[in-house]
Amino acid sequence: MSYDLLVMKFGGTNMQDSRAIRHSASLAARSVRVGVKVVVVVSAMAGVTNQLLKLADAAQSGDIAAANDEIALMRTRHFTAAQELGAAPDSVTVREIREMHETLRQAVYGVYLLRELTPRSRDLIVAFGERLSAPLMSLALEQDGLRAHHLSGGEAGILTDSHFGNAKPMPNTYERVKDRLSGLLSAGVTPVVAGFMGETEKGAITTLGRGGTDFSATIVGKALGADEVWAWKDVDGVMSADPRVVKDAQNIEVLSYGEVMELAYFGAKVLHPLAVTPLQESGIPLRVKSAADPDFPGTLVQAQPRDEDGHPVKAVTAIRNVSIINVSGAGVLGIPEVIASVFDAIARENVTLLMVSQSSSMSNVSLAVQTVDAERTLAALRAGVSLELKVEEQPGVAVLAIVGSGMRGQKGVSARMFTALADQDVNVLMISQGSSELNVSVAVEAAHVDAATLAVHRAFGLGAATA
Ligand code: ADP
Ligand code: ASP
Numbered sequence: 001m002s003y004d005l006l007v008m009k010f011g012g013t014n015m016q017d018s019r020a021i022r023h024s025a026s027l028a029a030r031s032v033r034v035g036v037k038v039v040v041v042v043s044a045m046a047g048v049t050n051q052l053l054k055l056a057d058a059a060q061s062g063d064i065a066a067a068n069d070e071i072a073l074m075r076t077r078h079f080t081a082a083q084e085l086g087a088a089p090d091s092v093t094v095r096e097i098r099e100m101h102e103t104l105r106q107a108v109y110g111v112y113l114l115r116e117l118t119p120r121s122r123d124l125i126v127a128f129g130e131r132l133s134a135p136l137m138s139l140a141l142e143q144d145g146l147r148a149h150h151l152s153g154g155e156a157g158i159l160t161d162s163h164f165g166n167a168k169p170m171p172n173t174y175e176r177v178k179d180r181l182s183g184l185l186s187a188g189v190t191p192v193v194a195g196f197m198g199e200t201e202k203g204a205i206t207t208l209g210r211g212g213t214d215f216s217a218t219i220v221g222k223a224l225g226a227d228e229v230w231a232w233k234d235v236d237g238v239m240s241a242d243p244r245v246v247k248d249a250q251n252i253e254v255l256s257y258g259e260v261m262e263l264a265y266f267g268a269k270v271l272h273p274l275a276v277t278p279l280q281e282s283g284i285p286l287r288v289k290s291a292a293d294p295d296f297p298g299t300l301v302q303a304q305p306r307d308e309d310g311h312p313v314k315a316v317t318a319i320r321n322v323s324i325i326n327v328s329g330a331g332v333l334g335i336p337e338v339i340a341s342v343f344d345a346i347a348r349e350n351v352t353l354l355m356v357s358q359s360s361s362m363s364n365v366s367l368a369v370q371t372v373d374a375e376r377t378l379a380a381l382r383a384g385v386s387l388e389l390k391v392e393e394q395p396g397v398a399v400l401a402i403v404g405s406g407m408r409g410q411k412g413v414s415a416r417m418f419t420a421l422a423d424q425d426v427n428v429l430m431i432s433q434g435s436s437e438l439n440v441s442v443a444v445e446a447a448h449v450d451a452a453t454l455a456v457h458r459a460f461g462l463g464a465a466t467a
């Protein structure tokens, strides 16, 4: 197949050191050389985003020494990569990295002085990971004989709302990205966009949520009407389970946008949960590809699912660190206002609900939320619902989900899952099935989640031996 325009996203592992960056650049260059226009979107070097979050917290708590130590480690990593990629000490790249590190150091010092880390300052700090990767990729592309130009997310036209930490693109983003990148492409220059980040109308830097570089790439893909978006990864593609948990997990050849969204929502870290949303309208395909094995087709994500007989389920996934919040009391019984007040309180806090179940006979509503959101949820509920109701947290939970469009209208799928869980002595705490019938999810005790994942994966014949 011949392409006119591709967006290629390189993840943290693909950017982790000079060798990985050089290899990633060669993957983009391979296409450019045969006449394809390529936009490259890059993540921070593996581990850098976590380091930035950690050092921002250290500065806020007053430990500036720890924050500076961390910055120094990162700085060495960026300079080493630049040098190994052939940058001279007085080159533009080295100067740019030095300046960015200086600004980062000042921002972190500001947090330390104020002992205050707002979501806005956290985004400013954490986006440096991607901003520092972009010049390294530009340099590697140039070393490979291409002309390249790097831009921050905002410079590339990505305009977002001001939900710092979890921002969403504004509708005019697409026009802006097209305006800013088309000229470069037609001049034969490969744009390199810092992923994960955008900016607000007022110019404040925002981030798109963890794993957000996937989202940046699909935003750019939609804006330019790309033929396809390729997300290069350290795995073969989207697999039937997290390969770190299930050793015989298999690559899935084709998934629909809907299936991928369910998988990502229920914890498959391989793609950002909203990554496919920009592609849905225009039907642009997304490919998840292995950088280590570039000719392997990986996973094709498209509008239509492809179902195989006898395999109603395509993947098993899990979210760890979940809490169940129970709202109970005689007052819940059959009174819609009570339910409304529960959801109202949740909506105000902008908490993501993983599962909801109501049992009227038990006068109880249960909500599954990420444990990091539990305290906020509890406080909002205690303030927002009637005093007669008891609101309690049950921590130490995980949510396990099976995903596949083939389960639509099929009988016995849930039964197969519950039998597998029962055989492992896994107690099910909550159950939910979406009306889209793309998934069934259950809450289980966190301690059992790996055993449960393995058992369910096996029960649906997803492993190597039976696939
Ligand atoms: P990148 O930086 O390239 O976006 P990530 O670390 O965010 O890479 O995502 C890839 C990782 O996602 C894999 O290394 C793998 O451990 C994990 N993962 C979890 N579930 C799945 C799955 N179902 N298929 C593939 N990878 C998965
Ligand atoms: N570097 C960011 C993260 O770790 C974004 C990404 O990798 O997609 O979440």
Ligand code: MG
Residues within 6 Å of the ligand: 011, 211, 212, 214, 269, 270, 271, 272
């Ligand atoms: Mg990722």
